[in-house]
Amino acid sequence: MQIDFLGMQAFLAIAEQGGFQQAAAHLNLSQTAVSHRIRKLEDSLGVTLLARTTRDVTLTDAGRALLPRVRAAMREFELSYDTLRQHSRNAPQWLAFGCLPTLASHRVAPALRRFGQMHPEIAVRVFDNSIQEIAELVQAGTADFGISVAAPNRHGLNVEQFAQEPFVLVCPAGHRLARLRSVRWDQLSDEVLVRISLPAGNSATIDDALGERRLRLRWLYEAQHTALALNFVREGLGLTVVPCLSVTETEGLAIRPLHEPAVTRKLAVLMRRGATLSGPAQALRELVVEELRAGLPASGA
Incomplete structure (x- = not known):
């Protein structure tokens, strides 16, 4: 049901001011x-609310029944409006950006910690979504960047490459390949592997x-997310291959x-064409990129 607020x-x-002329002046209308x-x-209610004569206006029975409800509803709306207005004045400023989960899992928090020291008054929202979803968020302006x-996109976004991230092998710490400094792909031919079928x-x-x-x-195994694949490795089901920024060496795992x-x-970095970042948003972008680059091996930058 559509509510006729006006x-x-x-x-x-009319009820509170005493007539059409007074109501028009109160509302600044004709x-x-x-x-x-x-x-x-x-017409929408199907009842007559006001009895009009040449001299005055009175409420009908339906009008008298409706008046206290309308008065209460309007007061409640005014209160809610004032509350929202006060909230808008006092609410923190927000910045939002999108980041692939495999990139955000270990390197974004340090960047946000540094950003918070620079701009403690600004709140940050991180959309850890898929490639497609991040592109859509940036295009819509929901995410600043x-x-x-770097992949072809149908959204016409600016794509600024900043690094190359190598894929690495993750195996149990006691595995024979963990004793090597690096591993050739042909050395995996006899191993059970866990594929990660990511939207990325x-x-x-x-x-x-x-x-x-x-x-x-x-x-022989397939998971949809890195965390599950790593759990398979810990449980001895097989080895997996992941982008290097998506994993850190923890107890029981080795990365080669x-x-x-x-x-x-x-x-x-994805941005809308012609878009300009605010000073804080630009600083946040630089901090995130710097942290990601710092997590790469020297040959990956």
Whole structure:
């Protein structure tokens, strides 16, 4: 049901001010406009609210029944409006950006800590979404910028590459490959592997880089997210391959570089074309990019 707010406002003004002329002056409207609002309200309700004579206006039984409810509703609305207005004055300033979960998991928090020291009055919202979702958020202006991978996009965004992130092997700390400084892909041919089928397209990146050699690998398990794949590795189900910024060495896990071939993905900042970041937003962008670069091996920058 559609609520006729303007009609109720006019009805209350007439009842409280004593007539159409007084209500029109109170609302800064013409008498014609007030009359139109009342007719529309009465038509929508199917009842007559006001009895009009040449000398005065009185409430009908329906009008008297409606008046206290309209008065209470209007007072409640005014209170809510004032509350929201006060909130808008006192609420913190917000910045928002998008970041792939595999990038945000370990490197974003230090950047936010540094940003908070610089701008303690600004709140930050992080959209840890997929490539497609981040692009849509940036295009819509919901996110000031996005940290994603450099890929063709149908949104016409500016894509500024800032680093290449290598993929690494994750294995149990006691595994034979953990004793090596780096691992060749052909050394994985006898190992059980856990594939991560992410919306970011990491599996496709690996397959494209390996070519026909991918057919010699034993991907016996598949997970949708990195955290689950790493849990599989801890439980001894197999080994996995992930972008290096998505994992840190923890108890029970070892991380080793992969080569022959080295597989990488390009990291980029996404922005709307023609958009200009505010000073704080630009500072936040620089801090996040700096933290991500710091987490890469020297050859990955």
